[in-house]
Amino acid sequence: MPRQGTKIRTVMEAIRTRIAARTYPPDARLPSVRALAKNMQVSVSTVVEAYDRLAAEGVIGARAGSGFYVLGHAAPLALAHIGPPRERDVDPLWVSRQSLEAADAMPKPGCGWLPASWMxxxxxxxxxxxxxxxxxxxxxxxxxxxxxxxxxxxxxxxxxxxxxxxxxxxxxxxxxxxxxxxxxxxxxxxxxxxxxxxxxxxxxxxxxxxxxxxxxxxxxxxxxxxxxxxxxxxxxxxxxxxxxxxxxxxxxxxxxxxxxxxxxxxxxxxxxxxxxxxxxxxxxxxxxxxxxxxxxxxxxxxxxxxxxxxxxxxxxxxxxxxxxxxxxxxxxxxxxxxxxxxxxxxxxxxxxxxxxSGYRKHLEALRARLARERDRAVERLGALGITPWLVPRAGMFLWCRLPDGIDAARLARASLQEGVVLAPGNVFSPSLSARNLMRFNVSQLTDSRVFDVLAQALHQMRTAP
CATH class of the missing domain: 3.40.640.10 (Type I PLP-dependent aspartate aminotransferase-like (Major domain))
Structure with missing residues (x-):
């Protein structure tokens, strides 16, 4: 069971996050002590102490007979704090950073663009x-x-x-x-x-x-x-x-x-x-x-x-x-x-x-190349138990179901440790209902290391206690 000090810090961080996200703008009245205690499932005394500490820091202030209010100017906009809480592995901003910051030699079948060599x-x-x-x-x-x-x-x-x-x-x-x-x-x-x-x-x-x-x-x-x-x-x-x-x-x-x-x-x-x-x-x-x-x-x-x-x-x-x-x-x-x-x-x-004139010829060759790599990817992913939601008529993406019981975020996390950037399904799902799905870019699946890493990670996840 979390200790009292931990609970107080949790309440304080929740308030700071909502202020950073501008859910609570300057002069906004905070929830009553009892309402927040009920919402966060903590004691009233925990919320009282959290509010008192935030007031001592100058983040919020008390008004006699009215409650606590946000002080100061609007906090700098923190996009990561806006919207429902997400694990970092399925946050769109974090996944974009991983793809954009990955080294050129690092396989990134989770990214949304063609390799430079295909352009x-x-x-x-x-x-x-x-x-x-x-x-x-x-x-x-x-x-x-x-x-x-x-x-x-x-x-x-x-x-x-x-x-x-x-x-x-x-x-x-x-x-x-x-x-x-x-x-x-x-x-x-x-x-x-x-x-x-x-x-x-x-x-x-x-x-x-x-x-x-x-x-x-x-x-x-x-x-x-x-x-x-x-x-x-x-x-x-x-x-x-x-x-x-x-x-x-x-x-x-x-x-x-x-x-x-x-x-x-x-x-x-x-x-x-x-x-x-x-x-x-x-x-x-x-x-x-x-x-x-x-x-x-x-x-x-x-x-x-x-x-x-x-x-x-x-x-x-x-x-x-x-x-x-x-x-x-x-x-x-x-x-x-x-x-x-x-x-x-x-x-x-x-x-x-x-x-x-070369652009038209380039597109014809590109579409044919993507079709070949799509067929190859469907076969190689299928051997790992990863199956397409549908096989598209064109384009670079395969939206795939993972084997039963495999969480896409965990698979992405394990693969990233081995130098492969993936895009787990819940990055794309506002309702976070795609935990067993993953998007693959077939143009970024030509490196056999990707399939080796996937096979290893899937095996470890299946056999983990």
Whole structure:
């Protein structure tokens, strides 16, 4: 049984965490002593002592006859403390750090990008040489607020190929896909709003939404898109302001939205007055285009975003937003206020790569290579008792069930100790209901060390007392 001093420290840390997360802002009244004691299942005297110690530190203060209040200015925002508590192994921010900070030689089948050796580096070098010879303004000037016209015109043509009719004037370039989503959230959300995401979903959606201090609600995802009955129930219960999803290839499952699910989803969104944001970052991996919500909706209440980090370069930070004209006009103002402008350079390099004949050939080879590695990964993972939730038609991800009784976070922790970065299922699940699932990037599974480490870790977990 924990000692009294330990319980007091636990209560103090809980209060500090809520202040850091701005759950308790300055001048906020803290729960009564009895209410907090009941909530934390400790004695009243424990809470009294914890409050007295925090008051002595100047963190909180007592007001006669009223209770305890938070003192001082708002604490610096601590994203890790926002939202329901998570083990470090399944916290999106921590898992992102592990992938980004891993040494180049370290296998990272949990990351969400292709190895550098799989990218069209020769095409990039050719584009960089061509842009280096461009007019000085391209190399040194700010771009216009909407961004490079030639790239926006190219994007309009590319969107038309998947049924999204949008003029270049309704497309705004951003510094990345993440910045595009951040700007949309700044534009439409207030702290305390509710946002609907897929369960599972791309884990950085959750991390970014923490920064906007909104309530995140997950809706179960099926091979054809979100579970429509669950989606309707979430709209009824939570009245979300936004729904954020992947179009094309879903991350992490690899599923694709069906036309019937898309139509029903949009009907429900219109009835609820909800805005939909679809992230199309994996468009160039598709063999056959999946339905796009923006195509069915005509950008009336769907905002379409994307970037080129997965197929062109993650070093060239360039993304975009396509939306209705009045929203784009307001988003331009927001862009000027928060980043003033973009630059010509990255946009011009991206446009040059996309229009080179070598890019099409590179994509054809890349899709074929991913298909081969996907088949190989399914076979090798299957030999370990790891089976795909579905076998995707395209893309780099396999969303897999682990053998019975194997916890993905424990497996990831054991593998990291052996120099392999994995992505356990609950990183992607807002409801933390994917503890037996894991996302594998097939392009990062070519190193046989990964399977050796997995086999060893699985054996140890099965035989541990």
């Amino acid at each position: 069209d580096v020769d095409g990039l070098r050719s584009a960089l040489r061509a842009v280096a010879r461009a007019d000085g303004a391209v190399l040194a000037d700010y771009a216009c607020p909407l961004g490079l016209p030639a790239l926006r015109e190219l994007l309009a043509r590319r969107m038309a190929a998947v049924g999204i009719e949008v003029p270049a004037e309704q497309i705004m370039l951003t510094d990345s896909g993440t910045q595009a989503l951040d700007m949309v959230c700044r534009f439409l959300l207030e702290p305390g709003d509710t946002v609907l995401v897929d369960d599972p979903c791309y884990f950085n959606f959750q991390a970014l939404l923490r920064a906007h201090r909104v309530q995140v609600v997950g809706v179960a995802y099926t091979p054809q898109g979100p579970d429509i009955a669950a989606f309707a129930a979430c709209l009824q219960q939570h009245a979300p302001r936004l729904y954020i999803t992947n179009s094309g290839i879903h991350n992490p499952t690899g599923g694709t939205l069906s036309a019937s699910t898309a139509h029903r989803l949009l009907q429900l969104a219109e009835q609820a007055g909800m805005v939909v944001v679809e992230d199309d970052i994996f468009a160039d991996f598709e063999v056959q285009p999946a339905p796009r919500l923006a195509a069915f909706d005509g950008l009336a209440r769907v905002i379409h975003i994307g970037s080129f980090s997965k197929t062109v370069s993650a070093s060239l930070r360039c993304g975009y937003i396509a939306a209705r004209a009045d929203w784009i006009d307001s988003l331009v103002d927001l862009k000027i206020a928060t980043s003033f402008s973009g630059g010509f350079l990255a946009a011009q390099v991206v446009r040059t790569v996309l229009t080179q």
